[in-house]
Amino acid sequence: MYDIVIIGAGIAGLTAAIYGCRANKKVLVLEGKVYGGQIINTFEIENWPGGYKISGVDLMKKIYGQATDLGAEVEFDEVLKIVDHGDYKEIVCEDEKYQAKTVILATGTDPRKLSEKQAKDAGKRAISYCATCDGALFKNKPVVVVGSGNTAKHEIKYLENIASKVYHIHHDDPIPEDAVAIFVAIGRIPGTDFVRDFVKLDSEGYVVAGEDCKTSRDGVFVAGDCRTKDTRQLVTAAADGAVAAEMAIKYLNK
Ligand SMILES: Cc1cc2nc3c(=O)[nH]c(=O)nc-3n(C[C@H](O)[C@H](O)[C@H](O)COP(=O)(O)OP(=O)(O)OC[C@H]3O[C@@H](n4cnc5c(N)ncnc54)[C@H](O)[C@@H]3O)c2cc1C
Structure with missing residues (x-):
């Protein structure tokens, strides 16, 4: 005991x-x-x-x-x-x-997960909850950040120095087809x-x-x-x- x-x-x-x-x-x-x-x-x-x-x-x-x-x-x-x-x-x-x-x-x-629709959209693409941890893996590649709060803004800023393009979408928006990794920042x-x-x-x-x-x-x-x-x-x-x-x-x- x-x-x-x-x-x-x-x-x-x-x-x-x-x-x-x-x-x-x-x-x-x-x-x-x-x-x-x-x-x-x-x-x-x-x-x-x-x-x-x-x-x-x-x-x-x-x-x-x-x-x-x-x-x-x-x-x-x-x-x-x-x-x-x-x-x-x-x-x-x-x-x-x-x-x-x-x-x-x-x-x-x-971390809160992607919506069912977005998870389906994501398919086999990489999903990360931490740009500092995984951003370097996507150097010169297009990525997308999902979320609208301060964490999302921070992730975008960080990834802009690494990725070829950083898309910014909100919870439930369609995921851009050419993005190779999805950074989730939705709380x-x-x-x-x-x-x-x-x-x-x-x-x-x-x-x-x-x-x-x-x-x-x-x-x-x-x-x-x-x-x-x-x-x-x-x-x-x-x-x-x-x-x-x-x-x-x-x-x-x-
Ligand atoms: C990206 C990021 C950056 C941050 N940077 C800072 C910073 O610079 N400065 C700062 O002050 N704070 C920062 N924070 C906040 C800080 O990390 C948290 O406030 C703090 O870690 C909370 O500690 P905790 O012990 O309450 O919970 P956690 O650190 O979440 O620990 C909870 C533990 O419980 C375990 N657990 C959960 N459920 C179960 C279960 N059923 N059975 C057994 N184990 C279980 C989990 O695996 C986990 O190890 C940051 C947070 C994030 C996400």
């Missing part, structure tokens, strides 16, 4: 693990993909205090090392559902089941589908919680980008991780 099971090894989850371990709690982090979360695709971060121009991978390697050095266990297994047994929760993963007295949801967000969705009937979500699927990171369910806390909030950044996700862990520790020590 774990004191705290944290779902998601992004910055929110790993920060929560650091705080939980330092309070001498038995902590497990469950991660469905690779550790580090969405920032690992970012080449250079300029707004992480004390880590000016650090890469996402380097930052997350340090935080992961810190959490595991302090005693956090990590399992790479996707969580499918959580069952509340009153005094403990059962966390059901693809491969295993785990038991915990408290749970912290730190599942972040995923993000929270990774909360598996807790839809377990904790209260808002209309966009974010876990409803205030600054105390307490969800609608006793003993379940939320941290980072999957929580209802205005600013989704590394520092706010890390701050949530600390608060959620402190709340879980208080709950355990009651």
